Amino acid sequence: MNIEIGQPALAGGLKSIGQDIEPSLDAGNLHNATTASIHSPPGNLKGLPATAIPDFPVKVALLPNKGRSYVATRDIQPQELVFVAEAFGTTMCDPWLDCGVCHYCWMNIPDRKAQIRLPSPVDTSCRGKPGRNKKRVPAVMVFCDDICLQRYGPEIAESLCRVEQKLRRPWNEAGARHWKLKALAAPKTTQEGPATGAVSLTPLSLTEQHHTTLIQQALALAGSRKGILGLSDQDLAGFLNCAWGALDSLIAEQVSHILGTEDPARKQDSGVRAYTQEQCEALFPKLAKYLLEGNDEATIAAKTSDDDCETIRLMTEILYRRQPDMSSIAEDTSLDLCLSAERSTREGQRPVCGERATFADYCTMQSNELALVRQQLGEEMDGTDEGRTFCTRPAEGDHSKHIAPWRDLLSILPAHLLDCFYVYLRMRDAYMLLALEEEAASPTLATTLSMDNNLFRAMLYREVANSFGIRDASEELLGFAVFPLACFFNHSCRPNVEKKRRQGNKARQMEYWSTRAISAGEECCISYGDISTGWKERQERLQDMYFFTCSCPRCLEEQLGSSVDA
Numbered sequence: 001m002n003i004e005i006g007q008p009a010l011a012g013g014l015k016s017i018g019q020d021i022e023p024s025l026d027a028g029n030l031h032n033a034t035t036a037s038i039h040s041p042p043g044n045l046k047g048l049p050a051t052a053i054p055d056f057p058v059k060v061a062l063l064p065n066k067g068r069s070y071v072a073t074r075d076i077q078p079q080e081l082v083f084v085a086e087a088f089g090t091t092m093c094d095p096w097l098d099c100g101v102c103h104y105c106w107m108n109i110p111d112r113k114a115q116i117r118l119p120s121p122v123d124t125s126c127r128g129k130p131g132r133n134k135k136r137v138p139a140v141m142v143f144c145d146d147i148c149l150q151r152y153g154p155e156i157a158e159s160l161c162r163v164e165q166k167l168r169r170p171w172n173e174a175g176a177r178h179w180k181l182k183a184l185a186a187p188k189t190t191q192e193g194p195a196t197g198a199v200s201l202t203p204l205s206l207t208e209q210h211h212t213t214l215i216q217q218a219l220a221l222a223g224s225r226k227g228i229l230g231l232s233d234q235d236l237a238g239f240l241n242c243a244w245g246a247l248d249s250l251i252a253e254q255v256s257h258i259l260g261t262e263d264p265a266r267k268q269d270s271g272v273r274a275y276t277q278e279q280c281e282a283l284f285p286k287l288a289k290y291l292l293e294g295n296d297e298a299t300i301a302a303k304t305s306d307d308d309c310e311t312i313r314l315m316t317e318i319l320y321r322r323q324p325d326m327s328s329i330a331e332d333t334s335l336d337l338c339l340s341a342e343r344s345t346r347e348g349q350r351p352v353c354g355e356r357a358t359f360a361d362y363c364t365m366q367s368n369e370l371a372l373v374r375q376q377l378g379e380e381m382d383g384t385d386e387g388r389t390f391c392t393r394p395a396e397g398d399h400s401k402h403i404a405p406w407r408d409l410l411s412i413l414p415a416h417l418l419d420c421f422y423v424y425l426r427m428r429d430a431y432m433l434l435a436l437e438e439e440a441a442s443p444t445l446a447t448t449l450s451m452d453n454n455l456f457r458a459m460l461y462r463e464v465a466n467s468f469g470i471r472d473a474s475e476e477l478l479g480f481a482v483f484p485l486a487c488f489f490n491h492s493c494r495p496n497v498e499k500k501r502r503q504g505n506k507a508r509q510m511e512y513w514s515t516r517a518i519s520a521g522e523e524c525c526i527s528y529g530d531i532s533t534g535w536k537e538r539q540e541r542l543q544d545m546y547f548f549t550c551s552c553p554r555c556l557e558e559q560l561g562s563s564v565d566a
């Protein structure tokens with residue numbers, strides 16, 4: 001097996017391929033940097049062979065029009081090991097989950113008899129309500145042996161299987177009827193007058209606002225699809241914060257109805273459950289039905305797609321691996337996306353090391369939210385500005401008139417965002433049901449799986465253009481992995497570094513080797529996938545998948561050649 005940077009995992013799921021989109025603020029601020037600044041040298045190599053990389057050869061620099069990049073701290077010889085990184089989050093493609101590829105080391109399992117399959121045939125983890133039989137669930141993760149399972153983390157593996165089980169539960173019309181949306185009008189004070197466009201971008205203040213107020217604010221920023229495409233980076237981030245904030249506000253409102261927490265008397269009476277299992281199971285399907293189809297007559301998607309499950313598995317693994325460094329990242333879970341470029345620049349100055357990555361390192365990676373939203377919307381519009389139309393007839397018996405403002409917003413949102421909403425609702429549904437099952441048994445689970453839109457987006461849009469495809473010897477794509485500490489290797493069509501996955505029990509580690517002599521101060525680049533194609537094809541692919549065009553010496557030569565030929 002070898003590994004190469006590949007299509008972002010979302011390419012198969014939420015992301016659909018597009019072209020010719022301007023770089024966003026997330027990447028843009030960094031790209032516009034005018035001076036190259038070289039940052040601190042790397043730290044030690046805890047957990048990795050200390051002697052492997054003497055006199056650490058690379059450090060992070062901020063390069064004009066390229067963002068952060070690794071550059072050589074000294075002359076590097078050909079065939080030198082320059083960096084080692086360990087995977088932080090991984091996700092295996094659906095067809096491979098259950099068929100002899102180890103979830104820890106990604107190798108074919110030589111000894112099928114010794115392999116470990118999770119969940120075990122009788123699912124002891126499925127606690128459910130007292131009196132319910134323990135269910136048999138399909139195996140979704142396979143490990144070579146107990147060593148691989150221990151290295152991966154048995155608790156994480158078990159939880160992933162349980163999340164998967166919830167994700168795969170069917171959402172059906174009959175089930176959704178167990179919950180009627182009980183949306184209330186926005187408080188009078190916040191409804192007065194149209195929004196001015198001066199939107200507060202602080203997520204904390206957003207979460208406290210009523211969803212209809214947030215919708216007004218979003219629509220004041222952009223009332224059409226064309227309007228969204230025309231927004232500055234700052235305003236697009238504000239628009240997205242309002243749209244996502246409205247979704248969270250609506251979810252919080254519905255959850256508080258179900259849990260009875262809007263009623264202080266019921267809240268105090270903690271011994272009595274204010275909700276039924278059916279109500280809880282119906283909540284998110286109902287929301288999806290109203291919001292994403294916008295039409296009470298339509299049917300809801302019965303099951304989460306395999307691709308979306310892949311994305312959610314990756315995020316769930318990251319959430320679990322976040323635990324040890326959660327305290328240091330507490331502030332960052334409510335990221336203001338507008339600040340992400342500034343954050344990234346600042347954090348690029350931290351020492352880079354070969355240590356095991358943390359969630360903070362994950363958040364240091366470049367977010368590609370604005371670039372992807374623009375790309376997807378531009379492609380979808382394809383010259384027209386027509387929104388979707390929704391059935392506006394209120395459903396009988398439902399308090400849907402307060403949901404109606406959603407239709408104005410939903411009719412102009414990029415389809416990509418609706419797909420993200422759907423995945424988010426699926427994820428929140430799975431996490432809520434698991435947390436309710438576990439409320440007595442595992443108080444930590446609710447904390448681990450607590451999720452809001454800021455955390456979801458922080459994880460989702462950093463995976464985009466930063467994950468590596470994992471391929472076997474025959475180039476079959478097995479899955480994706482994120483190596484946050486290696487994410488500063490920029491692309492060149494004439495790379496001077498190549499990556500090789502380690503073998504055996506270090507197979508989650510990636511080595512980066514120089515392919516030729518590199519001078520001190522020179523940029524160290526890998527190639528993002530296939531570079532055997534022609535200049536035009538390469539540029540289209542890089543723009544499409546990574547939001548930039550390459551201007552390496554080879555590209556400049558070939559571009560010149562093609563214009564001379566023409």
Ligand SMILES: C[S@@+](CC[C@H](N)C(=O)[O-])C[C@H]1O[C@@H](n2cnc3c(N)ncnc32)[C@H](O)[C@@H]1O
Pocket residue numbers: 027030065066067068069365366465466487488489490491492546547548549550551552
């Ligand atoms: C894996 S990240 C590399 C680190 C990134 N430069 C940063 O500051 O976080 C990939 C992103 O870096 C930028 N990038 C990589 N190679 C580039 C190049 N040759 N020219 C311009 N931008 C590049 C693109 O924005 C791309 O989406």
